[in-house]
Each structure stands twice: as C-alpha cells, then as structure tokens.
Amino acid sequence: MKASVFYKHGPPEVLEYTDVDDPVVSNNEVLVKVKACSINHLDLWIRHGRTGYSEIPFPHILGCDISGIIEDSNGFTDFNEGDEVIVSPGIGCGKCKYCSQGNDNFCKQYSIIGGWDRKGGYAEFASVPSQNIIPKPKNLSFEESASLPLTFLTAWNMLVKRAQIKTGENVLIVGGSSGVGSAAIQIAKLFNCYVFATAGTEDKLNKMKNLGADFVINHTSNDFGEIVRENTNRNGADIVFEHVGSATWSKSIDSLTHGGRLITCGTTTGSETDFDIRLLYRRQLSLMGSFMGSKGDLLHLLKFIDSGKLKPVLGNTFPLSEASKAHELIENRQHFGKVVLKV
Numbered sequence: 001m002k003a004s005v006f007y008k009h010g011p012p013e014v015l016e017y018t019d020v021d022d023p024v025v026s027n028n029e030v031l032v033k034v035k036a037c038s039i040n041h042l043d044l045w046i047r048h049g050r051t052g053y054s055e056i057p058f059p060h061i062l063g064c065d066i067s068g069i070i071e072d073s074n075g076f077t078d079f080n081e082g083d084e085v086i087v088s089p090g091i092g093c094g095k096c097k098y099c100s101q102g103n104d105n106f107c108k109q110y111s112i113i114g115g116w117d118r119k120g121g122y123a124e125f126a127s128v129p130s131q132n133i134i135p136k137p138k139n140l141s142f143e144e145s146a147s148l149p150l151t152f153l154t155a156w157n158m159l160v161k162r163a164q165i166k167t168g169e170n171v172l173i174v175g176g177s178s179g180v181g182s183a184a185i186q187i188a189k190l191f192n193c194y195v196f197a198t199a200g201t202e203d204k205l206n207k208m209k210n211l212g213a214d215f216v217i218n219h220t221s222n223d224f225g226e227i228v229r230e231n232t233n234r235n236g237a238d239i240v241f242e243h244v245g246s247a248t249w250s251k252s253i254d255s256l257t258h259g260g261r262l263i264t265c266g267t268t269t270g271s272e273t274d275f276d277i278r279l280l281y282r283r284q285l286s287l288m289g290s291f292m293g294s295k296g297d298l299l300h301l302l303k304f305i306d307s308g309k310l311k312p313v314l315g316n317t318f319p320l321s322e323a324s325k326a327h328e329l330i331e332n333r334q335h336f337g338k339v340v341l342k343v
C-alpha cells in the first residue's frame, strides 16, 4: 500500500510517500480502508522526537484521527464490510482500575493509534482494534469526520470532565484558532458561557467570532490577561483553556479570577516557564492537566455532533502524498481548524 512514513526524527521533510507492506490484521483487529486522516500536534511532536516520543520503532506511520470504510471485518459481526466508520484514537488495557472506571485515558498502558508504539492512518489501510470502531456521523464528510475524535475528545475532557465548566462562566480559550481551540469555543458556548478567545491574525479572529466566541483578542499585539480583566469587572476568567505553553503561560495565569481553574493539554511553543507559586495560594488557583479523554465521553459528545450543535472545523486538506507540506503549514501556524490528509 501507499503510505507517508518516516525513518528518522526531524523536520517535515522526513515524511516520505512510498510503498510499504499492508498492515497485518491481528485477532482482535479489523482492517479499515482509510479515506481521511487529520493531523494533530501529537504527530508533530512524535515526528520531532520530543521527550517521551524519541524511542519509537522505525519506519513509523503517524495518524490517530481516522475515517474510512471497513475493508475486512475479520469475523466481527458488529459491523459489515463497506460500513463508513471513524476510529476512536485511544487504547486502554481494559483491565486496570482506571479502565474499569471508564477512565481509559488514565490507564498506565494507554496508547494511541498512530502514536509512539503503533502505526496509524497516514496510509491507504490501517489495522485497528475492533472496539475502537464507531459509526461515522451521517451528517459529516469523511474529511470532517476525521477532524473530530482527538480534538473534540481532548477539549471535552479539559472543559467538562477536568475543569467542570458551569453555565454562564467566563471562559478564555487561548489559541482558539487551532483544532482543539475551535472545538473548545463551541463546547464552552454549548454551556452558555461567555467566551474570550485569542489568535494571531485578524482573519483568525473573525473566524473565531463566526464559531461563537463573544470577545476575540489578538494575542500578538495585546496583553490578553489585562483585556480579560478589564472586561470582567476586573475579576478575570473562571476557566483558562491552555495548549500554547511558554509563549502565553504567564498571561494565561494573569487572566484567571480568584479561585479560577487553568487547564492545559499541550505546549506548542515550549514547556519551560517561570511561575511564582505564591499566586497559586493567594488567589486560590487550580492548575490542571489533561490528556485525551475516555471513549465513553467520545460517544457522549457525538450526540452533539449528530444534532449539529458541535461541528468539526475543516481548515485545509492535502493529498496523503503531501503530508510534509501539511505538517509545515501547521508548524508555521498558517491554518485555522483542522488540517486533513485525503487518502
């Protein structure tokens, strides 16, 4: 089959479009003919060989957000060959305390399709565990469907599960133009919150408004912490949604009201920061981390996708052969919403 693979860590150019062996379909797996696969920052971190992702088996095939068609159901009767499906990206052990509680994303053996230890969807075919198969939303294209699992699951877990968002709260989405940011704006509006959102260009600010953001801020030319305080009676945001890291961290902390919660899932601009611990207890802040989300939550949020209340934001599409160009676009922050590979 054709696939976009890489044989060493490095810049986008290490991704090569070439012929590789078809995946081996093991007992508990089914073969999916990939129609689309979206790109996540996780893919870029693995390609770079960031800490935690530096020892992966090569050649590697990235891609955790897959939509496609069942090619070989491998004897499973829950679905038929030809069914249109999406793939839940996370895999827990199914046996530990966390998995038993439905918190599979807390599992110590948790892995991700196309992650550090298993091949993914930058390919014509992907073999995935049968329990990860979910029917494709009928109201979405393959490209839109591939845009939803990881970003919506991550944003849902951050706002709903971890930060426990409440109706009417002031929520700041830092980096609201990204895939996870554009999902977060919509989820916060689902809870009737007042949503501040930041981005780096006028075009992105307008697009965030169209998604429902109430107050948009250009974070390249403004102190967004001060602007959020100015517009909340000097209080600040109840929740700050972070995934940018070093470049925005101190302003994100400044944006929080007393008793506010900051939730983060990533550090696209770097992971190092200075932090005055006194702020934490004087202002009684909560700092929270989040990683992926449970399959149960993905199934739950799909109801809002089906009803049209949440919708994946499809930014750019590239043919699979141009995966390196697609990675470059994301690294240069030229995208809005999700960047998707069409297979």
Ligand SMILES: [Zn+2]
Pocket: 092, 093, 094, 095, 096, 097, 098, 099, 100, 104, 107, 108, 109
């Ligand atoms: Zn487990």
